[in-house]
Amino acid sequence: MTTENVRARFAPSPTGYLHVGGARSALFNYLFCRRHGGKFVLRIEDTDIDRNIEGAEKKIVEDLRWLGIECDEGPGVDGAYGPYFQSQRRETYDVACAKLLASGDAYYAFDTNEELDALRRQAEAAKTGFRYPRPNPLPTAADADKARAEGRPVVVRFKVPDEAITIHDEILGDVTFEAGQLDDFVIVKSNGWPTYHFAVVVDDAHMAISHVLRAQEHLMNTPKHVFIQRALGVATPKYAHLPLVFNIDGTKMSKRDKHKVVRQGVKDAIKQKKMTDADVMSLTGADEAAVERWLRKKADAELGMDQVVKLAAAADVTIPEIDVHDFRMSGYLPEALLNFIVLIGWSPGGDREKLTRDEMIELFSLDRINKTAGRFDREKLLAMNLDWCSAAPTERLVEAFKDWATLNDSHMAKLDDATLGRVLDSCRGFRTFPDVVAKAGVLFEPDEAVVYDEKAVAKVLAKNDGAGFATLESLLSPLESLESWTAESIEAFVKNTCEATGAKMGDVAQPIRVAVAGRPVSPAIGETLVFLGREKTLNRLRQCLELR
RNA sequence: GACGCCGUGGUGUAGCGGGAACACGCCGGUCUUUCAUGCCGGAGAACGCGGGUUCGAAUCCCGUCGGCGUCACCA
Secondary structure, X not given: OOOOOOEEEEOOOOOOOOEHHHHHHHHHHHHHHXXXXXXXXXXXXXXXXXXXXXXXXXXXXXXXXXXXOOOXXXXXXXXXXXXXXXXXXXXXXXXXXXXXXXXXXXEEEOOOHHHHHHHHHHHHHOOOOOOOOOOOOOOOHHHHHHHXXXXXXXXXXEOOOOOOEEEEEOOOEEEEEXXXXXXXXXXXXXXXXXXXXXXXXXXXXXXXXXXXXXXXXXXXXHHHHHHHHHHXXXXXXXXXXXXXXXXXXXXXXXXXXXXXXXHHHHHHHHHOOOOOHHHHHHHHOOOHHHHHHHHHOOOHHHOOHHHHHHHHHHHOOOOOOOEHHHHHHOOOOHHHHHXXXXXXXXXXXXXXXXXXHHHHHHHOOHHHEOOOOEEOOHHHHHXXXXXXXXXXXXHHHHHHHHHHHHHOOOHHHHOOHHHHHHHHHHOOOOOOHHHHHHHHHHHHOOHHHOOOOHHHHHHHHHHHHHHHHHHHHHHHHHHHOOOOOOHHHHHHHHHHHHHHHOOOHHHHHHHHHHHHHOOOOOOOHHHHHHHHOHHHHHHHHHHHHOOX
16 A cells, blocks of 8 residues: 555534544544554535534534544644635535536536426336436536526536446445446536535545545445546545444434434333323423424424433433434543444454554554444443443543533532542442442532432341441441541441441441442442541431431 | 345454354353452354355355345435
């Protein structure tokens, strides 16, 4: 492989957060560039003016950065091939289009959507595939002006050559498409903006893109792109189509899954009479018709994400993480997500699995990319996250935890680094950050916030005529007068108490734990009480004794 | 339907002509003051199916079936 002039790009459209599938594509392009000393370009494909979401590209850049993927050229990173927004490159497309029109490789067309639909229905009825009927003779510029004057939409279509084409794919090998499969597709829309097919080709050429690594769903687009390249007289980059990423059940992983899961959860709740349509209406503020459309007609657009979040909480379902940002919000380490993602469709060979970003760069190669689609196994991700967390130094954990806690408005975001480090270390073995809060969070809340779990109280405190309560009571004054309040001294105190009374560690530690945390789970008893401090410990012990 | 891609335990992968390996998950056990970790052990694929080439095939060839993808003035 020539390592000079390698230039690859990631080209998302700014319609929201970065999807994990997109992140995988970005990662592979990034790794490939780094491996070969090339340039990684980020280009925003915002030619569909109506669908663009304001500021979405900032979110995408932010998500990439969180993962540790930085571009060499792109929005905010100047390079010799900018601008990096397609919306700012209109002249380039206009010039290229004029060229194709002049050479006779493209022509005007004036069909309305209704006419096109009718044609498609006809084709369907006749059970023949729809192909746009190329007019003969081809309309002229004058015809186009006339049509425009009549108020008809004017588009430009590409005149697809009637020949077979073989594309060499770096992963798939040679892929041949028969002649006559493609019809004359639109390259410039009636609003004057290029379609995706045209814009990618023009930009890839202008930006000197040498390699295109993209998801396999684009494979069938490649002949279109190569035909345009030939008509334009520009070079064809090397293509590598990446295997798809599916949900664990084999369905396509898409943003719609969030709606899908919540919808099903709400339906189940309604069936079990835990919820009603009226609940859905009051929760979302949507009217009956809108609820009907969302719930029964699967019209996702009827409800916004914040409304879906409320419904999910009410129906007690967990919204699946789909976007990179979702995983960040769920308390994953970016290095773990990155490691997990890189292994969907690629492996360094052998038994090697855990990889840092630098190791990925060193080992990455196109010929080790798989052809088979992979599934996104959340259990494996969780296990991998646990691994990374266990191996991470405390400082890294503190940094990542603070990011997570801040984003989630957790009360633990306020803790100082030293305390946070101890808390995180005392919880080692956690899978994601919410586990840490579940285990130790209550120690940093007001005493009144402690919720006593009935089962735990019954089992640990009330059983045997309130033996646990009695233990607590007997501990009150020794704890109050304990000389030093450190994890070691507290542990020693508990041990000594056991030895003196012949009790087991659990007989002493568990009542304290339940009294102080409300549940039978918390960090080691010494650490638990240190986090709490002596005063709050005693306060909670007394508070708990009132349950008797 | 047309075209295209793919097919190793439940999942991700390794192996690419000569004992089917690793990780996750699952099951059982175990350490521990709780949970989670950790540790030990186990079940689970004759490599979609059929045929061929070969002394020998998951590995090469052909066929077949199945899964998936694409068929927009969305990208």
